[in-house]
């Protein structure tokens with residue numbers, strides 16, 4: 346519990362209406378989208394200016410109060426689960442798009458800007474901000490940068506990291522640190538931007554972010570390829586890439602996911618298909634048409650039973666909206682949904698799909714699989730009920746096995762959801778004891794009192 350006198354100091358910084366301690370509010374901010382036990386904070390603070398944000402961080406540090414920054418709380422790794430009695434800093438009071446520079450193709454934003462709002466604002470000017478996590482309608486740029494979020498377009502356009510030109514952030518003492526610039530190139534000082542992207546609120550708090558924009562592609566074409574065999578669908582993904590075609594998006598859905606999504610969204614997906622691929626190509630019209638014809642031919646030669654090209658933008662948008670609803674659709678089926686994002690080199694995707702099926706059978710679990718197959722990033726999704734202890738034990742074993750399989754194939758524990766609380770205990774498995782030591786020393790040097798989102802990325806000592 347935070348003393349009233351200290352709460353009053355926070356209120357002096359952010360205003361009486363922007364600091365809360367009621368039980369309901371504390372409960373609301375005790376969890377996020379990950380399957381991690383909730384933890385009740387002691388105070389919620391909502392700064393509305395950069396100055397107030399810096400002062401809030403400083404006050405936390407002066408009082409050794411652990412703080413967790415929260416954008417929309419959609420992360421899937423427990424990154425915004427606070428410490429008991431700690432402070433949650435919400436960024437939805439800092440949601441201004443400060444600049445969209447058309448001549449130099451960049452945007453400057455506050456951390457609380459919603460991803461889809463930025464994408465729409467730049468699109469209105471003929472520009473493109475490609476990172477598009479499935480949560481983009483609510484997720485924030487601060488959260489995307491702190492998680493190095495990916496999305497459906499990662500295959501062709503990369504992830505958030507590839508668009509961050511610079512960041513301004515508050516260190517733990519509330520000093521404003523600036524890194525990067527509005528220029529295409531910048532070799533001044535340490536690459537602190539690189540360090541901060543994906544740091545999950547453990548090294549500093551973003552106040553402003555400079556993002557690269559690119560020209561909006563002139564033409565887009567989407568298609569849906571239906572398969573009677575899961576293996577053939579995943580082999581087709583590898584075949585498309587091997588044929589040197591780089592679609593903007595190449596998504597995979599297994600039968601379980603297709604049925605769940607169709608029941609949820611009524612988008613006209615084929616419920617009896619073993620698997621389907623959703624492909625979108627973009628770029629110059631002539632190139633798109635040529636690549637689309639090659640993808641269609643490849644799908645058919647690999648055994649697709651049908652390939653439907655979206656006839657207009659409405660049909661295309663309907664299918665993508667359905668795909669984006671996959672997680673929500675699956676979440677309705679059981680009380681607990683564990684969404685993993687183990688990622689493998691894309692040529693190993695067919696093996697990984699088979700391995701996941703094997704693991705589901707081994708532990709008698711329901712695992713739906715969908716994901717950004719084109720970049721090897723699958724989302725095996727385990728449907729369960731955490732209250733069923735016996736089943737939950739099997740779920741934990743299945744997760745271990747999924748990670749082991751991914752690592753054996755030269756993959757990674759997380760393609761895009763971050764480490765947070767959920768995966769920190771596995772970190773050494775993928776990296777090394779030296780990596781943990783180096784990371785711990787870095788953290789200690791930059792945050793000696795360990796107040797910046799403690800326990801995320803580097804596991805808290807038992």
Ligand SMILES: Cc1cc2nc3c(=O)[nH]c(=O)nc-3n(C[C@H](O)[C@H](O)[C@H](O)COP(=O)(O)OP(=O)(O)OC[C@H]3O[C@@H](n4cnc5c(N)ncnc54)[C@H](O)[C@@H]3O)c2cc1C
Pocket residue numbers: 377378413414415416417418419420421424425436456477478479480483484485486487488489490491492493494495496497545546547549550551552672673761762798801
């Ligand atoms: C339905 C659904 C679909 C999803 N699809 C995808 C997907 O396709 N790709 C993908 O990568 N992820 C996806 N996610 C996960 C999630 O949306 C992303 O991790 C996203 O980047 C989180 O944004 P947020 O604003 O919700 O951040 P939060 O969850 O609020 O925070 C995430 C992390 O960022 C830190 N943070 C937030 N703001 C700041 C700041 N100003 N300074 C420092 N640290 C900060 C937090 O402390 C936390 O560690 C999905 C989640 C859901 C629920």
